[in-house]
Amino acid sequence: MKSVLRRLALALATVCMIGAGPLHAFGEGGGDLVVFDWSGYEDPLLHPAYTTKYGAEPTFAFFGDEDEAFEKMRAGFKADIAHPCSQSVVKWREAGMLQPLDTSRIAGWKDLNPGIMAMKDLAVTADGKAWFMPFDWGNTSLLYRTDKVTADEAQSLRIFADPKYRGRVTIGDNVDDAYALASLVIGLKDWTKMTDAQFQEASAFLRDVHKNIRFYWTDDTDLNQAFIGNEVDLVWGWNETYVTLKGQGLPIAMNRDSKEGISTWVCGYVVMKDAPGKLDEAYDFLNAVNAPAVSDYLVKTFGYGHGNGAGMAAIDHKVLADRGFDNLDKFLDKTLFQQPVAPELKQRMVAEFEKIKAGY
Structure with a gap:
């Protein structure tokens, strides 16, 4: 399990500066792909396939909450991928910050939790465009x-x-x-x-x-x-x-x-409209975090559910029960x-x- 001290070191390693131009963020990694995320999600075991393919971590920049992230991007910060939660996706989309996802490039898209995918105006809009890939809840x-x-x-x-x-x-x-x-x-x-x-x-x-x-x-x-x-x-x-x-x-x-x-909250990944990096790398990252094998690590280490329903179904029932994820109807009843x-x-x-x- 990742230690508190390691998280502190990673947080201190992140430097964000707003000047006259765009916001620049230097975080864990240093690859071409820039991921704007919550602190802690830079953990390499949440996207192992990406690291294996590219031989390096993405560059991670961090935010404390989504309103802060929204304002930083409006101030000029550029990222390829970001990690908002459900209550912010519509706002970001309507502000013109996002580009629709090409779901044919995301392995396991059909395995995403059907309950989450059915949420109105979240992942898929009425015109059939997909904007948000649920990752954690x-x-x-x-x-x-x-x-x-x-x-x-x-x-x-x-x-x-x-x-x-x-x-x-x-x-x-x-x-x-x-x-x-x-x-x-x-x-x-x-x-x-x-x-x-x-x-x-x-x-x-x-x-x-x-x-x-x-x-x-x-x-x-x-x-x-x-x-x-x-x-x-x-x-x-x-x-x-x-x-x-x-x-x-x-x-x-x-x-x-x-x-x-x-x-109860649901967060996930979006691709930014003006992503300055490589789109191929962005989809490789989405595939990496959506891999069924990530489910077990996310549940055991972070205590969060994974968006990939197939991966969640493969986890030991005792582990799911300990985390409160064994009966989702009961889980959502008083939420x-x-x-x-x-x-x-x-x-x-x-x-x-x-x-x-x-x-x-």
């Missing part, structure tokens, strides 16, 4: 230290606003995860139908949470270190943190059965799926979250 849920928080206390997501945990809470510096948490707390499972009154109620809850915040995490390295360093007791975080820290012996639990539910929202609502969320973080 998982949860944002309540993580807590079992030596500081009891299972009974952790039954409700409202614990994030409990004054008892002032200074002991962290949630992501990520507007989607933040409003997913708040939406669940107010009883909303479909945030695309959020009313003005519900938006106000959700925002009020996030203001209560802000009173308990030690910091807003932007990278799983920072988050994991805070847990290990006994800085926080409660986290609104991802599967990877649970899998990594539990494997290191930390007293940590992930509540997939909280009273209000969990949030808020982070699907795209109307641009006006998304901009309102972004603006309000910035105010909340600033203490207003």
Whole structure:
């Protein structure tokens, strides 16, 4: 399992500078292909066939959240491939940033999870064009230290606003995860139908949470270190943190059965419209990350599901059960799926979250 220190070293190796011209990013690798990604996905075992073929890693640049990535690309940064999540794909496509995928060049396209592929306006649009190849999916849920928080206390997501945990809470510096948490707390499972009154109620809850915040995490390295360093007791975080820290012996639990539910996200790869590199390499990378053999590593090491349904079906059932992926109907029963929202609502969320973080 990849260590926290290795992730920190990789993150520190990344340098991003915005000048008068395009944004330049220097990260892990150094090949012709530029992949704009979340930190941690530069792991060579997530795309071994690409490395074997080219004898080098792609050049990876990293972002903390998709709104940051969107703005950097609008500022001039050029990449061949990027790794957005479902709630951002429509926005990126409508901004003219993406080019449609040639699915005939992607091995295993027909093996992609049918439930994910059926999501409206995500992977395939009404005109039959494909824009997004699902790669990973998982949860944002309540993580807590079992030596500081009891299972009974952790039954409700409202614990994030409990004054008892002032200074002991962290949630992501990520507007989607933040409003997913708040939406669940107010009883909303479909945030695309959020009313003005519900938006106000959700925002009020996030203001209560802000009173308990030690910091807003932007990278799983920072988050994991805070847990290990006994800085926080409660986290609104991802599967990877649970899998990594539990494997290191930390007293940590992930509540997939909280009273209000969990949030589920789906992320994947897109090809940028003005990709400056080689298109052949881009499709070789997509084939590499979609290979069925990658499923086992992604599930065991990161705790995330893989977009390739054939690869997931080949994984030992005990492993799937441990990760909560053995019964997808049950898995999705109490979830808020982070699907795209109307641009006006998304901009309102972004603006309000910035105010909340600033203490207003």
